[in-house]
Every structure is written in C-alpha cells, then in structure tokens.
Amino acid sequence: MKKIITVALASALGLSAAPALAHHSGAMFDHDKSVTVSGTVKQFQYTNPHAWLVVSVPDAAGKDATWSFEMGELSALTRAGINKQDFAPGTKVTVTGHPMKDGRTAGAFTKAVRGDGVEFTPRGSSKKPS
Numbered sequence: 001m002k003k004i005i006t007v008a009l010a011s012a013l014g015l016s017a018a019p020a021l022a023h024h025s026g027a028m029f030d031h032d033k034s035v036t037v038s039g040t041v042k043q044f045q046y047t048n049p050h051a052w053l054v055v056s057v058p059d060a061a062g063k064d065a066t067w068s069f070e071m072g073e074l075s076a077l078t079r080a081g082i083n084k085q086d087f088a089p090g091t092k093v094t095v096t097g098h099p100m101k102d103g104r105t106a107g108a109f110t111k112a113v114r115g116d117g118v119e120f121t122p123r124g125s126s127k128k129p130s
Contacts, residue, residue, distance in 0.1 A: 029098040029108040037067050038094040044087035048074050053087055053109060055095055069097045069109040072122055081125040091115065 039057035051071040056064045071077060087093065092115030097107030112120045119126040 026108060028100055028102070030101045031098050031108075033099055034096055034110070035099040035107055036094060036096040038092075039064075039067070041087045041089055041091040041093055042066065043089060044084065046074065046077075046084040051077055051082075053093075053095060053112065055093060057105075065105050067095070068106045069095050069112075070106070071109045076122065080120070080122055081127060082120050086114075086118075086120065086125075086127075087112070 037055065037057045039055045041053065042056045043052075043054040045052040045054065050073060053069045053071060055067045055069070057067050059065050071082075072080075077083075094113045095109065096111040097109045099107045110121065114120075117126075
C-alpha cells in the first residue's frame with residue numbers, strides 16, 4: 001500500500017511540474033544571421049517571461065520603423081546587470097540581434113550599445129556599478 005501511495009504522489013508531482021517545462025521555441029529567429037539597427041528606445045517592457053526592447057528606427061526613406069528585440073527573463077537580465085532604468089524611452093541605442101526568419105522587424109537580442117557608450121549583452125554590461 002505504501003508503495004502505491006508513493007507512486008501516486010510521484011506521478012501527481014510530475015504532472016503538476018509539466019506546465020513549468022513548457023516554453024516557446026526560438027525557431028522563429030535566424031541564428032545564422034545578425035542584424036544591427038540604430039534608433040531611439042520607444043519602450044522597454046521589463047516583464048516576464050521575456051523582456052522586450054522596442055526601438056524606433058528610421059528607414060532609408062526617413063520613415064520610422066519599429067523593431068522589437070526579445071530579451072531574456074528578468075532574473076537573467078538582472079544577473080547581466082540590465083535593469084528597468086537602463087533603456088528609458090528616448091534613449092539613443094544601437095541593437096544587434098538574430099532577425100526573424102519571416103522578415104518581420106524583430107529579433108532575438110544579442111547586444112545593445114546606448115548613446116553614452118555603455119554596452120549591454122545577455123552576459124553582462126559595461127556600466128559602472130553605482
């Protein structure tokens with residue numbers, strides 16, 4: 001009887017953990033290519049499950065295009081030294097990432113350099129600690 005209860009509890013725990021394993025794929029990004037754009041921060045969505053850096057980028061005709069870069073989860077950004085205040089609206093920024101395979105103006109974030117020269121990557125930033 002004790003063995004049946006143990007198996008039942010283990011099964012219940014395993015099933016309850018299944019939603020935590022669900023995660024979307026990065027298959028929509030072309031990890032063999034890189035794109036770099038320069039513009040002005042429109043919005044920094046510092047939220048879970050992934051933050052988004054939204055940048056207004058002038059195109060060849062001078063018309064603004066909106067680029068959105070998917071970043072990591074907040075705990076990873078915090079470990080990399082990236083905080084909510086780092087990308088205030090209006091901040092000049094150059095962002096590099098892996099573009100969407102379908103050509104939409106979005107990508108997976110790999111690096112950002114603010115107008116003041118501070119560099120941010122998923123592994124850390126060059127800003128001085130306060």
